Amino acid sequence: MWRLRLLLLWALMLGRSLGRSTQAPSDYDETENPTGDEGGSTVSLLPARPRSFPGQPCLNDSHTLRLSNGSQQLLLGWVPTRLVPGLYGLVLVVGLPANGLALWVLATRVPRLPSTLLLMNLAAADLLLALVLPPRLAYHLRGQRWPFGEAACRAATAALYGHMYGSLLLLAAVSLDRYLALVHPLRARALRGQRLAAGLCAAAWLSAAALAAPLLMQRQTFRLAGSDRVLCHDVLPQDAQLAYWRPAFTCLALLGCFLPLLAMLLCHGATLRTLAAGGQRYGHALRLTALVLASAVGFFTPSNVLLLLHYTNPRHGGWGDLYGAYVPSLAVSTLNSCVDPFVYYYVSAEFRDKVREGLSRRPPGGATASKASGEGGGPAASGTRSSSLL
Structure with missing residues (x-):
């Protein structure tokens, strides 16, 4: 008899142990019934996976996601x-008119030198970035309610990330052009030309499009459980996030930013070393080049560091809620499109004269033909002229 009792007790203990091991709660387990059915039985959800905000798919409704209170x-x-x-x-109020006017002046009143083509593409990328912001602006003003549909x-x-990273790639192309003009002026005579400028622009646009293309391939609109809000990209399902979104955004940050x-x-x-060696007469160009570099690093680095950190450990207690800091840092990154026209174009008195000529509808003056900006303050030799206003 005592053997039978011992056997029953052992079986009971084994069943409890198995029950605990199969229903060990993860960071995302909830005690309420996710389906809304009566009975209120506890359902153990999938382990934590990376996503925008750490959400949970509702059972029997793949288009509705749940969020923790935090x-x-x-x-x-x-x-x-x-x-x-x-x-x-x-960005809309400042960047749209500033870049639009700069692009018009570069296209109509500046000689078509190789660097002019680079600056025109940079102004176009910043202008297009401002033009794609109104839907995002409406989404945030409506309290995170996306009214325009999945497509x-x-x-x-894709347009937001593509144009923003395209602008950064074009900034790198402009920096390479300035490097050739100021550091290797003799070699620049052979290297700098319309073909190189066009190749750099094409490479920047194609790279940005390739990096942003994965953002077109997966569903990104989901309803927030318990509300009427349809979210756009801010909360993504866990099953696709680990295998798809983490590598996509890792490539975007590493190849498109860093x-x-x-x-x-x-x-x-x-x-900067070359300008510093030239002495006091290149002080303005030295300060302006340092400002250009500092603005690019300052605007783009924080958001991309947060993005990479968020995707390394998205669990609660890890980096899971860093997306809450990433959203405003992404918006700060777009402000670079407002700074670009002032540090590349309007800082030049010559360019401002061309703007005034254009606004007053006067024909372009031959005496104000574009000088090399690096030339206008740097040690570039003749033959490396550029309309770049660095």
């Missing part, structure tokens, strides 16, 4: 619904 407060707080649209609005969400996300920034550091670093 993540939901970050998603719907004043930062994404007030600060972020304010920053995007600033528009994919296109808006590689161009490294190229800018190398090129501008060598340019």
Whole structure:
């Protein structure tokens, strides 16, 4: 009899042990019933995977995602619904007219030198970045409610990242052009030309398009459980995130941001050494080159560092809610498109004269033909002329 009791007790203990091992709660387990069915049985969800905000797919409804209370407060707080649209609005108010006017002046009143082509493409990228912001602006102002549908969400996300990283790649191309003109003026006579400039522009646009293309391939609109909000990209399902979104954004940050920034550091670093060796007469060009480099690093580095950190460990207690800081830092990155026209174009008195000529509808004056900016303050030799206003 005692053997039978011992056997029953052992079986009971084994069953409890198995029950605990198969239902060990993860960081995302909930005690309420996710399906809304009666009975309120506890359902153990999948382990943590990386995503934008750490959300949970609702059972029997793959288009609805659940958020923890902390993540939901970050998603719907004043930062994404007030600060972020304010920053995007600033890009529209300042960047749109500044880049539009700069592009028009470069296209109509500046000699078509190789660097003119690079600067025209940079102004176009910054202008297009401002033009794709209104849907995102409306989304944030509506309290994270996307009204335009799935296809528009994919296109808006890809366009935002594509034009922003395209602008950064073009900044790297401009820095290479300045490096050749100022550090290797004799070699630049053979290397710098329309073919090189066109090749750099084409490479920048094609690279940006290739990096942004994965953002068009996956669904990005999901309803937030318990609300009427349709989210665009801010919360993504866990099953696709580990295998798809993490490598996509890792490539975007490494190849679209840190590689161009490294190229800018190398090129501008060598340019700064050359200008510094020229003495006091190149002080203005030296300060302006340092400002260009500092603005690119300052605007783009924080958001991409946060992006990489977020995707390394998205669990609660790890970097999971860093996306709440990444959203405003991404908006700050777009402000670089407002700075570019002032540090590349309007800083030059010559360019401002051309703007006034254009606005007053006067024909371009031959006496104000574009001088080399690096030439206008740097040690570039004749024959390396450029309309770049560095």
